[in-house]
Amino acid sequence: MNKQQLASRIWESANKMRSKIEANEYKDYILGFIFYKFLSDREVEYLKKNDWEDGDLPELVEEDKEVVEQCRHNLGYFIEYRNLFSTWISMGRDFDASNVTDALSAFERLINDSHKKVFSGVFETLQTGLSKLGETSNARTKAISDLLQLIKDIPMDEKQGYDVLGFIYEYLISNFAANAGKKAGEFYTPHEVSLLMSEIVAYHLKDKEHIAIYDPTSGSGSLLINIGHSASKYMSRDSIRYYAQELKENTYNLTRMNLVMRGINPSNIFTRNADTLEDDWPIDLESYPPVLRVDAVVSNPPYSQQWTPEGKELDPRYSEYGLAPKSKADYAFLLHDLYHIKPDGIMTIVLPHGVLFRGGEEERIRTNLIEKNNIDAIIGLPANIFFGTGIPTIIMVLKQQRDNNDVLIIDASKGYVKEGKNNKLQASDIKRIVDTYISRKNIDKYSKVVSRSEIRANEYNLNIPRYVDSSENAESWDIYASMMGGIPNAEIDELSMYWDAFPELRDLLFAGDGTPYSSVKVENVKKEIENSADIERFRKKFTDSFADFDDVLRNKLITGMETVQVSKEEAVIGDDIFARLADVPLVDKYAAYQILDDNWNTIAMDFDVILTEGKDAVRGVDPNMVVKKDKEVQDGWKGRILPFDLVQKELLRDELAQITEKERRINDISSEYEELIDNLTEDDKQSDILNDTQDAFNAKGVAVRLKELRNADTEEEKALKVTLERYTALSKEEKNLKKAVKDMNVELHMKTKIVIENLTDAEVEEMLYRKWIFPISAGMKTIPESIVGDLEKKVQALSSKYANTLTDIENEIHSAEAELCKMLDDLVGNEFDMAGLACLKKLLGGE
Known part of the structure; x- marks a missing residue:
């Protein structure tokens, strides 16, 4: 089920529920039931792996102490047969709302002691809210049954290419509770922003064998999940410990649900429902001070939220830097995060732009952060990438200890695509940012490594435009060329990247006369460019660089299918594409990478099926199920893998x-x-x-x-x-x-x-080639033609810009006036008419 299909189903269901519950509460019901289904299905899957058959499941009862303890020990909980989600679905008209309340009570009672921190109270919001679904038992039963029917079709695995729970959370906040979400500070971190932060953190931690990561405002848990996923490219998933704190109880429960549903070992999950700024956590009672420091902290705290700084002057989190103003807790969250990273750790935090330049207490904190050399990088993000707010935001990267004392500033505000009303970072935008962060390069109109002395000279103002000007150059018009014609050589020079790549082409297209002006000397610009030796060499160089690309991908993805590590393979292929383009001029390597990523999600989802079911899954055909009249x-x-078309x-x-x-x-x-x-x-x-x-x-x-x-x-x-x-x-x-x-x-x-x-086996391989590899190769082949086409448009634009000079226009006007005067001579009228015509001829320049 893709995002659009899932969103449509949720919208329809939520509309039906509106008369019963507040829109903002709907997510608590649907997400709670999804998690219960996940746990229920997980127990059945576990039992089947231990010699249980479908026919044995009715014997799954609480009285069987041995089975109860086996499940509690291995899963952390026990659900008996009558309380399984699948049993509810099979009950039909015999299902009753009381089945749910009884099951949730039994679940809480049978949690293993070792797993209480993960599961205890996780269904509290759902259980206490069931009474709102109807005034009578029958009404509640009907409402719950409708939800169960919806949820039974929602995907529960990791094969969707997106965070299902996180998407539902984001969708409901944005469509049904935007205002409530703003008031509560509930801004779900878009997957792309989360992935960007995760890639930066994972690169920093890549040489560690064991890590601990922490999100003090965890929301749906998406940031932690994505960091764990990115870090798992370098280490085992079981080597990662997750710490999460969240103020709102229902959202805190969502954090726990999402972490468990993503296959994270419950023994590696540490969560707390509390106010991060009021109650410092995590703690380590065996150390002094009793603070637990982790390898990485990531957070997207509520923006400019009020807090209570009184009495916190001596709080070790803030004492060395200062207290954030009462009306804006942004720096309070930042300092809390910084306090909890190890000396060699890293933190990334999403904040509003204002933290870069606001004065008062915030300026004092910002000054201390710079002088103590904590700020590593500032990344300006596009506006409108968060649901519920169009506020422009930044990612700030900080460390306790750094080898350098400068600050990398990246203005990534122009790199996005439109998706509905919102902007979205593409995979190529994320890779460009991460690569720039790692290399710490100065890139015109994109990034700059700023010295501390320059920041001091700007009075610790870190506003991005002070250091990186990403604005487009205003179009200029040459007065002489506008009057007399010709193309200014200075404007031809602005296409220098093309002339550097095509050294003979400029002289083929333009003729100079010893003045600062030139003219286009060919009748057909497009034909001249297309047939030039420079362009022919460029095309050949590009083609040669990708000569064996298809074979490499075929051997890697199809012939060597059994050894493919899907989570790492896209990065490996991306590096290969970059290497092939290293000596090819003009090509935007990130645009080429985007072509790969546009096709990769399909490939990755197919691999999930193939690696689970075997290569014969390619020959699988399944019923195409659709909903008609409910x-x-x-x-x-x-x-299953191959599209019919x-x-x-x-x-x-x-x-x-x-x-x-x-x-x-x-x-x-x-x-x-x-x-x-x-x-x-x-x-x-x-x-x-x-x-x-x-x-x-x-x-x-x-x-x-x-x-x-x-x-x-x-x-x-x-x-x-x-x-x-x-x-x-x-x-x-x-x-x-x-x-x-x-x-x-x-x-x-x-x-x-x-x-x-x-x-046949040969046909299977050919069909996989056509589905996976051919679209990537075809996309790559469009790149050189796109570059040549852009050059043609730019040269044509230059030619047209000064084609009609003011002198030409003036001559045309005089010619038109003279023609009109001749026509006036043929007119007749009384003496007053003729006097008027004579006056008009004089104004037109006639005699």
């Missing part, structure tokens, strides 16, 4: 061509209908032979009129009869064609199913 029914079949295009070309030919003929018939209508007289168009809008024939009206024209006498009647007979013949042909196409599509659909199920 019921899930089968609508044909779909390939791909197989038809590659292996069933003849059958597809026959259908295409008939569909083409159907389109031709539609055009013929239009011609017949155009040839009708206006009276005929007003008659019953056409519909009310006069854009289609009315079959019944045509039949009646043909009967009337059986003995047509006049030429007009005979012509109309021929037209209507032609329509009748076309209509019959169209009907037969549509039936044939429908029947052929059904036949092709079933034939495709058989073909997929009986693919």
Whole structure:
């Protein structure tokens, strides 16, 4: 189920629930039931791995102490058969709301002591809120049943390519509770921002064998989950300990749910429901001071929230830096995070832009952070990337100890794509930022390494535009060229990156006369560029660099399928693409990387299936289930891995061509209908032979009129009869064609199913190549043509910019005035008319 399908289902369900519960509370119900289903399914999966069969599950009862203890010891909890989610679904009309309340109570009672910190109270919000779902037991039962039916179809695994719980949380906050979310400070960290922070942190920690990570405002837990995922590229997942603190109880429960659902060992999860600024945590009672320091802290705290600084002057978190103002706790959260990282640790925090330049207490803290050399980097993000707020934000990277004493400032505010009302970081934007952070390079209009002395000179103001000007250059107009013509050499020089790459091309296109101006000396700029030796060499260099790219990907992803490490492979292929482009000029390596990433999610999801079920899963065909009238029914079949249309295009070309030919003929018939209508007289168009809008024939009206024209006498009647007979013949042909196409599509659909199920090994590999590798290669091949096309547009624009000079325009005006004067000479009138015309001629420059 993709995001759009999931969002649609949630929207529909939430609308049904609106009369019963507040929109902002809906997420607590749906997320709670999703987590219960996950735990229920997980227990069944565990038992089946230990020799249980489906028929044995009814024996799963609390009285079987041995099984209870086995589950509690290995899973941390026990759910008996009658309380399983699958049992609720199978009960049908026998299901009752009390089944849920009884099950949740039993779950809390049977949590293993060693897992209470993870599971205790996790369903509290759900259980206490069930009474709101209806005034009567029957009403509550109906509401819960509707939710269960929705949830049973929501994916619970990690094969979706996105954080399902996090997405639902974000979707509901943005669509149903934006205002409530703002008031509560609930800004779900978009996956892309979370991934960016995670990649920076993971790179810093890559040489460690064991790490502890902490989020003091954990929300849905997405930041911790993504850091763990990124860090697992360098170490075992079981080597990571997760610490999370969250103020709101329902959101705190969501943190625990999400961490557990992502397969994190509960013994590595440490959570707390408390106020981060009021209650310092995590603590280590065996050390002094009793503070637990971790390898990395990540956070997206509520922006500019009020807090209580009174009495905290001696709090070790703040004492060396200062207290954030009462009305803005941004720096209070930052200092809390900084306090909890190890000397060699790292922290990343999302904050509003204001922390970079606001005065007062914040300026004092900012000054101390700079002088104590804690700020490592500042990354400016695009506006409108968070749901619920359009405020521009930054990521600040800090460390306790650093080898350098400068600050890297990156303005990444221009790198995004639009997605609905919001902006979104692409994979290439994230990689560009991370690569720039690692290399600490100065990049024009993007990044700058700023010395501490320069920051001091700016009075500790870190506002990004003071250091990085990412604004577009304003277009300038040369006065002389505008008056007299020619193209300023200075503007041609602005295309120097092209002339450096194509050293002969400039002289082929432009002619100079010893002045600061040149002219385009070829009639067809596009043709001259396309046929130039420079461009030919450029294309060949690009093609040669990717000559064996298909074979490399085929050997890596298809031939060596069993050894592919999906979580690491995209980065490996990305590095290969960068290496191939190292000596190719003009190509944006990150644009090439984006082509890879645009296709990678599909590849990764397919690998999840193949590595779980085996390569034979490529031959799998499953029922295509759709919802019609609130019921899930089968609508044909779909390939588990291979799309039907791909197989038809590659292996069933003849059958597809026959259908295409008939569909083409159907389109031709539609055009013929239009011609017949155009040839009708206006009276005929007003008659019953056409519909009310006069854009289609009315079959019944045509039949009646043909009967009337059986003995047509006049030429007009005979012509109309021929037209209507032609329509009748076309209509019959169209009907037969549509039936044939429908029947052929059904036949092709079933034939495709058989073909997929009986693919040879060679065909399996070829189909995977077509689905996985060919789109990437095809995308890469568009890159050089895009660059050449951009150059052509820029040269054409320069040529057009000064093509019409002011002198030319002035001459045209004089010519038009003279022509008008001649025309005035031919006019006659009374003495007053002629005096007026004479005055007008004088104004036009005539005599």
